[in-house]
Amino acid sequence: MNDVTDSMWRGSAVDLDAYLTRVGHGGGVAADLSTLRALHTAHVGAIPFDNLDALLGRTAVPLDVDSVQEKIVRQGRGGWCLEQVVLMAAVLDRIGFTFTAFAGRTRIRTGNKFGPALHVALLVELDGERWLHDVSFGAHGLHEPIRLAENARLDGDWSFDLVREPTGEHVLRFLRPEGPAELYGFTTDARYPSDFELLNHFCLTHPRSPFNHRMILQRTRPGVRHLLAGTVLAEIRPGEPTAFRELDDTEALSAPEEIFGITLEPDDIQTLRKTLAGP
Template sequence: MADSMWQGGGVDLDAYLERVGHRGDVAADLPTLRGLHAAHVDAIAFDNLDALLGREAVPLDLDSVQEKIVRQGRGGWCLEQVVLMAAVLDRIGFTFTAFAGRTRIRTGSRFGPALHVALCVELDGEHWLHDVSFGAYGPHEPVRLAEHARLDDDWSFDLVREQTGEYVLRFLRPEGPVELYGFTTDVRHPSDFEILNHFCLTHPRSPFNHQMVLQRTQPGVRHILAGSTLTEIRPARPATSRELDKDELLTAPADIFGIALAPGDVQALRTVLDGP
């Protein structure tokens, strides 16, 4: 296939499909988009461990992302997962662009930096919000990109549009709607990702470089680990939280989030948890 900025020609599609457990043929259609979305979020966790362990870089080139997430069985944070997903969609033949959103959940602000990146896929004259990398609060399948669009089943979401023109993705919970992020569809390119990646890795205001942040979405349960607090979300029930001790924190990546850590990474994580 011809080269593109999304590097579809360089993705190992068979290895990716095996990693996420997707069976059957793929094509540039809505059933494939839905199937890939669900399989990806079920199999691949949000994982900030490289930043927590003090790695000097979190590479965003496709080869590095595939080595880490596909071959090593790690998770990845938003930008890594978008690089991988975009390459997969490009390889299959989807038409899409990327955009950036301003996270609202946990920040209490609508005006923070636009650090979250997702994709807008065009199919048969409609546009779909395709976001596999927001972690345990994010959608499990694409959401039609239109005012008042709604996704209803065990996990429900909707889109509202504010007077500013910004869309807001909301997670509909028993305790009330949770605003996840606001966004416009202004186009972002892979070169923009590098700036966001540097902020997430190095900036003192980054939420990802000073505590463990792991998240995973599965059909009947969602888990979020922030620092030592593990939150569990189940359909139609209020979220529950508990504190993990050091031993539980060391085993949580594998046991709860399905992240395969090398022995050296486990030891490095133990050192971080032991503190100075």
């Protein structure tokens, strides 16, 4: 494990045992593909995508490892993409993996290939190959790494592939019965923690941010994936078209805990109730 010198990913700050307990990983860890796959699956199954802090009126979502670890690992909350990547990068750094970060332009639900590159994930180098390791895209995202190669494919209950566009951009696709869904396009230009701070500020404060005006919760579990956007709940099951349901205010308020496993403090529940009620 990487326990001698610190890096920009702050692996030395991670309580690795606490993280492994949080995601339910009971085996050993090493800088190998088996561990990478196991941690990826465990993380997405245990930690939901959660933008609730933005809706609770918090003017900052800190991205330092200590704050992210306190929220996600010790308090048992979820986190949005940038928080989860900060945590995952620190964990991989602590174990001894070699990796870089990149930014992707989300396409699903927008259809826009040229929107801001707000999604961040990791490319892990192992035995001369690179693996796309993305634990924070939520209900449509990968459940284990996929090799970064033209026409790479990940098959199973949830299937994905990677295609390369003439521009050179890679596109990750979720292969659904109703047809492939383009999740995001990306290049492999390296991004750094300082870049995350700028993206975090946009997501939290910009009027065109998709994350600061309605509840967005997502979780992947064996056999079912859930996505709540506002009051519309999407349920995705293997081999079936996505099912949608409109939640009433009571259902929406209880959804964080009952559907996504997020326990909020009583004061936060009251604030969220007022937010859902509107002006």
